[in-house]
Amino acid sequence: MDDADDVYAIASAPFAGPLTFARAPFDRDPTDADIVVVGVPFDGGTTYRPGARLGPRAVREQSVYVGQYPWGHWPWDAQVLAERRLVDWGDIAGTVFWAGYPQRMVRDVRAAVDPLLATGASVLGLGGDHMVAYPLVAATAERHGPLALVHIDAHSDTWDMGDDLNHGTMFRLAAQEGWIVPDHSIQVGIRTPNPDTCGFRVVDADTVLDRPLAETVAEVRARVGGLPVYVSFDIDALDPAFAPGTGTPVAGGLTTREARVLLRGLAGLRIVGADLVEVAPALDPSDATAIAAATLALDLAHLLALGRPEPAPAV
Numbered sequence: 661m662d663d664a665d666d667v668y669a670i671a672s673a674p675f676a677g678p679l680t681f682a683r684a685p686f687d688r689d690p691t692d693a694d695i696v697v698v699g700v701p702f703d704g705g706t707t708y709r710p711g712a713r714l715g716p717r718a719v720r721e722q723s724v725y726v727g728q729y730p731w732g733h734w735p736w737d738a739q740v741l742a743e744r745r746l747v748d749w750g751d752i753a754g755t756v757f758w759a760g761y762p763q764r765m766v767r768d769v770r771a772a773v774d775p776l777l778a779t780g781a782s783v784l785g786l787g788g789d790h791m792v793a794y795p796l797v798a799a800t801a802e803r804h805g806p807l808a809l810v811h812i813d814a815h816s817d818t819w820d821m822g823d824d825l826n827h828g829t830m831f832r833l834a835a836q837e838g839w840i841v842p843d844h845s846i847q848v849g850i851r852t853p854n855p856d857t858c859g860f861r862v863v864d865a866d867t868v869l870d871r872p873l874a875e876t877v878a879e880v881r882a883r884v885g886g887l888p889v890y891v892s893f894d895i896d897a898l899d900p901a902f903a904p905g906t907g908t909p910v911a912g913g914l915t916t917r918e919a920r921v922l923l924r925g926l927a928g929l930r931i932v933g934a935d936l937v938e939v940a941p942a943l944d945p946s947d948a949t950a951i952a953a954a955t956l957a958l959d960l961a962h963l964l965a966l967g968r969p970e971p972a973p974a975v
Contacts, residue, residue, distance in 0.1 A: 674725040680748035681720050681786070682727030682958060687747040693781045694744040695964050697957075698773060699751035702765045703940075705791030705826040709907040711940030715953070716751055716786040718941035723954035733958045736924075744965040749776065762791060762825045769795035777803040782964040786957065787937030789907065790817060793892045794830035800890055800933035801839035807933070808884035809834075809845035809860070810926065812919065813894035814910040816847055816854040816862065827938075831892075832858050840890075846883040848876060848922065849897040851912050865912055873918060877925030884929060889967070891926065891934040891960060893919075895953050903952050905944025916952045923959045931967035934960040 680686050681697040690696050699716030706712065732738030752772045754764075769792065773783055777799055785796045790813075801807050811817070811831065818832040825833060834840045835858055842859030851865040861883050868876050896906045899913035914922070936957040941950050 674728045677724070679720055679724065682723045682746070682961075684746045684748045686750060688749060690747045690749065690776065690781060691779050692745060693747045693779070694968060695746045695784060695961055696776050696781045697746070697748045697784045697786065697961070698776070699786045700765075700769060700788040700792040701751050701753070702787070702792055703789040703907070704765065705762055705830075706789045706907050707826055707828055709940065709943065711942045712787055712789040712907055712938050714941050715788055715937070715939035718939055718947070718950040719786050719936065719953045719957055720748070722947060722950040723957065726951060726954040727958055733962065736959075736962045740962045740965050744968065746961060746965075765792070766795040766798075766825075770799055773799045774802070782968060783933055784957065784961055784964060785935035785937075787935060787939070790827040790892070790894050790937045791825065791830050792937060793935050794825065794834060796933060796935055797834050797839050797890055797892075798837070804888040804932045806838060806841045806887070807890045808887040809840045810880055810884065810889055810891045811845070811847045811860070812849050812892070812897045812922070813847065814849060814865070814896045814913055815852050815894070815908065816850055816857070816860070818854060818856065818858045818860065820856060831860075835859070841887060844883060844885050844887050846880050848880065849914055851910050865914070868914065869918075873921050873925070877922060880926065881929065886930070888932040889926075889929050891923075891931055891963065893923075893934070893936050893956055893960065894938045895936065895949060895956075896938055898952060903944075903949040905940050905942070905949030906938045907940050907943075908938075916955065919956060920959055923956065923963060926963055927966050929963075929967060931963045934964055936960060
């Protein structure tokens with residue numbers, strides 16, 4: 661069997677072979693990587709149904725199917741990731757033991773991610789509950805400066821609970837730390853009440869769904885301006901009909917297609933970091949949630965690839 665046969669055999673058998681994100685190389689020392697996928701299997705910040713600690717594994721498993729085609733990820737240009745080196749660093753395994761100790765999770769994520777960002781790579785985080793975005797945003801802001809946040813979710817995650825860090829407070833705390841610039845940040849798909857916006861622009865789900873998606877894309881692009889952008893995607897932004905396997909589902913959300921169109925509309929922004937969170941696979945025996953999440957995570961990888969500086973010309 662030659663190399664071409666190997667490619668076709670792997671593409672036709674996604675149930676076999678190594679379990680890395682979209683079959684990217686596994687690399688714990690990716691000094692020459694452009695995009696590094698990091699799993700954070702932590703759900704100690706959950707306030708309703710747990711299980712998101714199993715999310716990174718489920719997303720990887722479905723990404724092998726979703727990303728099986730060597731010709732690219734439909735409908736993106738096939739060359740987007742071919743021109744960038746994407747690797748899978750694996751999971752920050754210690755985080756699974758820190759339920760009830762959120763600051764230990766924050767410490768472990770920073771210890772793993774800071775050196776990756778120092779190489780110049782972009783990091784795509786797989787959660788875990790949404791609290792894992794807190795150290796990911798912190799590390800990205802330390803590298804790139806204060807960030808414009810594009811937050812796609814059913815919940816605002818800006819609740820005022822003092823210093824309590826959980827998956828409903830982390831973006832308020834991140835803004836207070838100066839890592840996020842509220843005047844250049846936007847939350848899309850929100851459909852739970854929180855009158856305190858913390859200065860973020862909020863585009864609720866009805867607004868998104870009652871007008872052409874192009875208008876929401878234009879609003880996002882205008883809001884972030886020229887700042888470096890961090891995209892945080894909570895799978896419960898999707899309606900439970902499309903993503904039932906999540907800890908805090910809310911009816912009335914986006915379809916998977918609408919979410920993908922929205923993400924593709926962000927191409928060309930200076931996106932320097934991203935995460936996909938809150939997949940709880942045990943709550944969805946059909947795997948539909950993990951399939952949607954793997955698809956969206958690959959979309960985020962493309963946005964990170966397009967947000968990087970152009971590769972240096974060959975000498």
